[in-house]
Amino acid sequence: MAELAIPPQEESVVEGSYLENLNGRKGITAWIFSTDHKRIGILYLIALFSFFSVGVILGILLRLEMLSPGGKLFSPQAYNALFTLHGVVMIFLFVIPGIPVTLGNFFLPIQIGAKDVAFPRLNLLSWYLYVIGSIVILTALFWRGLPDTGWTFYVPYSLRTTTGVTIAVFGVFIVGFSSILTGLNFLTTIHRLRAPGMTWFKMPLFVWALYATAWVQIIATPVLAITLLLIVISRVFGLGIFSAAAGGDPVLYQHLFWIYSHPAVYIMILPPMGIVSEIIATFTHRTIFGYKAIAMSSLAIAFIGYLVWGHHMFVAGMSQQADFIFSFLTFLVAIPSGIKVFNWVASMYKGSIDPQPPFLYVMAFMVLFCIGGLSGLVLGSLATDVHLTATYFVVAHFHYIIFGGGVFIFFGALHYWLPKMFGRMYNKKIASWALVDMFMGFNLLYFPMFVMGYEGMPRRYFTYLPQFETMQRISVVGSWILVAGLIVMFVNLIHGSMKGPRVGNNPWGGTTLEWSTPSPPPHENFETEPVVTQEPYYHEEALTK
Amino acid sequence: MSDITIPEARQAAEHAPAHKKDTQGVKMGMWLFLMTELLLFSGMFLLYSVYRYYYTKEFHQAGMETHTMFGTVNTMVLLTSSLTMALSIAAIERGKKWLSVTFLSSTIVLGLGFLVIKYAEWSTEIADGIYPGSPKLLQHPRGFELFFAMYYLMTGLHGLHVLVGCGILITMLIFIIRGKITQDDPVRLEAAGLYWHLIDIVWIFLFPLFYLVN
Numbered sequence: 001m002a003e004l005a006i007p008p009q010e011e012s013v014v015e016g017s018y019l020e021n022l023n024g025r026k027g028i029t030a031w032i033f034s035t036d037h038k039r040i041g042i043l044y045l046i047a048l049f050s051f052f053s054v055g056v057i058l059g060i061l062l063r064l065e066m067l068s069p070g071g072k073l074f075s076p077q078a079y080n081a082l083f084t085l086h087g088v089v090m091i092f093l094f095v096i097p098g099i100p101v102t103l104g105n106f107f108l109p110i111q112i113g114a115k116d117v118a119f120p121r122l123n124l125l126s127w128y129l130y131v132i133g134s135i136v137i138l139t140a141l142f143w144r145g146l147p148d149t150g151w152t153f154y155v156p157y158s159l160r161t162t163t164g165v166t167i168a169v170f171g172v173f174i175v176g177f178s179s180i181l182t183g184l185n186f187l188t189t190i191h192r193l194r195a196p197g198m199t200w201f202k203m204p205l206f207v208w209a210l211y212a213t214a215w216v217q218i219i220a221t222p223v224l225a226i227t228l229l230l231i232v233i234s235r236v237f238g239l240g241i242f243s244a245a246a247g248g249d250p251v252l253y254q255h256l257f258w259i260y261s262h263p264a265v266y267i268m269i270l271p272p273m274g275i276v277s278e279i280i281a282t283f284t285h286r287t288i289f290g291y292k293a294i295a296m297s298s299l300a301i302a303f304i305g306y307l308v309w310g311h312h313m314f315v316a317g318m319s320q321q322a323d324f325i326f327s328f329l330t331f332l333v334a335i336p337s338g339i340k341v342f343n344w345v346a347s348m349y350k351g352s353i354d355p356q357p358p359f360l361y362v363m364a365f366m367v368l369f370c371i372g373g374l375s376g377l378v379l380g381s382l383a384t385d386v387h388l389t390a391t392y393f394v395v396a397h398f399h400y401i402i403f404g405g406g407v408f409i410f411f412g413a414l415h416y417w418l419p420k421m422f423g424r425m426y427n428k429k430i431a432s433w434a435l436v437d438m439f440m441g442f443n444l445l446y447f448p449m450f451v452m453g454y455e456g457m458p459r460r461y462f463t464y465l466p467q468f469e470t471m472q473r474i475s476v477v478g479s480w481i482l483v484a485g486l487i488v489m490f491v492n493l494i495h496g497s498m499k500g501p502r503v504g505n506n507p508w509g510g511t512t513l514e515w516s517t518p519s520p521p522p523h524e525n526f527e528t529e530p531v532v533t534q535e536p537y538y539h540e541e542a543l544t545k
Numbered sequence: 546m547s548d549i550t551i552p553e554a555r556q557a558a559e560h561a562p563a564h565k566k567d568t569q570g571v572k573m574g575m576w577l578f579l580m581t582e583l584l585l586f587s588g589m590f591l592l593y594s595v596y597r598y599y600y601t602k603e604f605h606q607a608g609m610e611t612h613t614m615f616g617t618v619n620t621m622v623l624l625t626s627s628l629t630m631a632l633s634i635a636a637i638e639r640g641k642k643w644l645s646v647t648f649l650s651s652t653i654v655l656g657l658g659f660l661v662i663k664y665a666e667w668s669t670e671i672a673d674g675i676y677p678g679s680p681k682l683l684q685h686p687r688g689f690e691l692f693f694a695m696y697y698l699m700t701g702l703h704g705l706h707v708l709v710g711c712g713i714l715i716t717m718l719i720f721i722i723r724g725k726i727t728q729d730d731p732v733r734l735e736a737a738g739l740y741w742h743l744i745d746i747v748w749i750f751l752f753p754l755f756y757l758v759n
Contacts, residue, residue, distance in 0.1 A: 118567065118570050118574065119574060122574075180581050184574055184577045184578055184581070185574070187573075187577055188570050188573050188574045188577065191570075191573060192567050192569065192570040192573065193567075193570075218577055218580065218581050219580070219581075219584060221581070222581045222582070222584035222585040222587075222588070223584055223585075223587070223588045225585055226585050226586075226588035226589060227588060230588075230592075230698070233698065237677065238677065238678050239677050239678075239694045239697075239698070240677065240678075240690060240691065240694060241592065241691070241694055241695075241698070246687065246690055246691065246694075247596075247599075247600065247687030247688060247690065247691050248596075248691060249595065249596075249599070252592065252595060256588055256591070256592075
């Protein structure tokens with residue numbers, strides 16, 4: 001660290017930081033016309049968490065319907081619309097853009113010692129595309145009625161329904177472009193703008209994760225774009241591309257959709273995995289175990305992740321050979337994920353662990369991610385999948401992975417980097433208790449779904465058989481506990497970012513480049529261009545112990 | 546303490562857009578973008594090949610209904626435009642501004658010409674009653690309609706790219722005339738050229754698939 005360190009500044013230096021407006025611009029225009037990657041990251045944070053709140057409220061309502069059988073709260077049609085919107089908002093507007101566009105935007109250039117991303121204006125354009133796409137999606141709310149197809153827009157129903165599928169799908173198409181441009185920007189940034197001495201194997205693991213993610217983004221997203229465009233065109237012009245009546249093949253839609261949407265799962269989970277590596281290295285005060293293995297496993301996940309889409313379609317009528325191959329490849333993709341988990345655990349061994357809030361989030365992640373990952377293997381094997389497909393078991397599985405794995409780390413990362421982004425600290429005690437509450441609420445909410453799914457409760461139904469009543473109620477109560485924790489956490493974070501006590505440049509003792517620059521960082525990130533001589537997780541004191 | 550005073554730092558930050566231009570970075574970004582474009586078309590090529598496999602005979606017969614003449618002329622127009630595009634870049638790299646402008650203008654004219662011919666072709670076909678869902682096509686076996694659905698989709702998407710490409714080239718033309726693209730800084734024209742060549746390459750695959758294989 002000593003080599004990287006820039007002389008520390010007095011705590012009160014906010015002047016000259018990126019939070020100070022430039023060029024005489026004031027108020028909101030100083031933000032929405034800024035090409036500073038840090039400001040764009042904050043803009044994305046605000047937009048994403050607004051949509052996250054919408055998604056959470058919808059989720060709460062979906063659960064509330066399950067308080068008793070019979071659908072007393074919403075009509076079946078309204079329930080269909082609600083779970084579709086919940087899925088579309090959460091998947092396309094929150095977790096897919098997720099960590100890369102927010103924290104990735106903010107910290108990728110800093111972690112590699114660059115002044116900005118390779119194409120700052122393109123970066124701002126991506127944000128606008130994201131916002132425009134979201135608005136188009138939400139237009140479907142008020143025009144022609146909410147889509148009721150589920151977030152997957154499966155044909156033939158998505159071609160037949162009279163709800164606003166066309167508009168919503170077109171919105172997702174626009175958001176997809178934002179994703180492609182961000183991926184392209186990050187790839188070029190990582191290739192071209194690394195600071196002197198920052199070789200590939202001196203890059204922080206978060207950067208490696210973003211690198212793998214960016215490849216997935218630019219390779220998979222165009223396929224989704226064209227598939228969704230085909231839905232729009234088929235609906236508008238009545239083309240029979242996916243309609244069996246006109247000789248088309250509906251299963252082809254599912255193939256094309258999952259060719260994107262399975263890799264998209266790795267867009268959601270790879271960046272959190274990168275952050276886990278960062279947090280573990282910082283709070284165990286020792287170098288990460290198996291640096292190269294973790295870096296390479298990100299690429300391996302990205303690569304194998306392309307070849308497993310068929311496991312979403314075991315009951316869609318594929319050939320048996322295809323079923324076998326996709327099942328086998330699905331088991332294969334678990335290997336690099338396992339490599340990561342074992343390396344993380346090995347990193348903690350003999351480390352001097354400092355259980356600060358970000359580290360506790362990682363611990364919660366470990367538990368939830370392992371449950372989610374192992375239940376994924378149950379779904380990936382053919383015989384069990386036939387029984388469990390389209391049940392609550394699937395719902396529980398992907399919420400454990402995406403919410404328990406991905407989003408919990410998103411929260412953990414906010415706790416980790418908030419002092420850097422705003423130069424202030426939140427209340428750590430409240431942060432930890434909020435996590436405990438969310439962890440309990442989460443498991444109460446989703447674990448019963450494994451059991452219900454195993455017993456045959458299908459997903460997306462507005463009602464259920466009386467035998468599921470107890471389980472459903474536990475799950476509903478869990479959703480309330482979870483939301484209580486979420487509210488406490490957000491209030492604590494927002495309050496901390498604005499009013500919290502000031503902290504120094506490196507409150508956690510991190511070793512990557514972002515900790516060597518002032519908090520909040522100056523406009524061009526570093527006062528002098530950093531020169532990298534050490535591996536990213538080099539802790540001096542660890543060697544002397 | 547750092548040697549940079551705050552006013553100095555602020556002054557430096559005000560020149561923030563003066564990122565040192567990374568020519569290679571721009572080209573890399575463009576190549577990555579072209580890859581996403583190829584993948585966008587690949588979804589359609591995938592559909593085409595699957596349906597061709599399902600309905601081999603119908604695709605053969607339907608392929609005879611397209612106007613090979615229009616297709617051939619358009620292929621020549623687009624290939625020539627790629628040539629003038631390359632010449633325009635070569636000219637600017639040698640510092641011959643107005644020669645470059647001439648070649649680029651011909652590229653734009655050829656591109657628009659391609660669209661005009663395409664329009665004439667589609668109009669003829671629609672007048673003949675060949676469009677998805679038309680009474681004429683419904684009399685044919687099912688694969689016929691799919692062939693023309695793919696035909697309109699793929700050539701339509703390609704035509705859209707030509708249109709966007711023309712827009713980009715017109716912007717480049719203005720940049721050259723205003724002296725923003727010069728011998729020392731031709732990278733934007735080069736990137737636009739790459740995009741134009743991609744449009745050309747996609748057509749080179751579309752042409753045999755819809756006009757020649759029958």
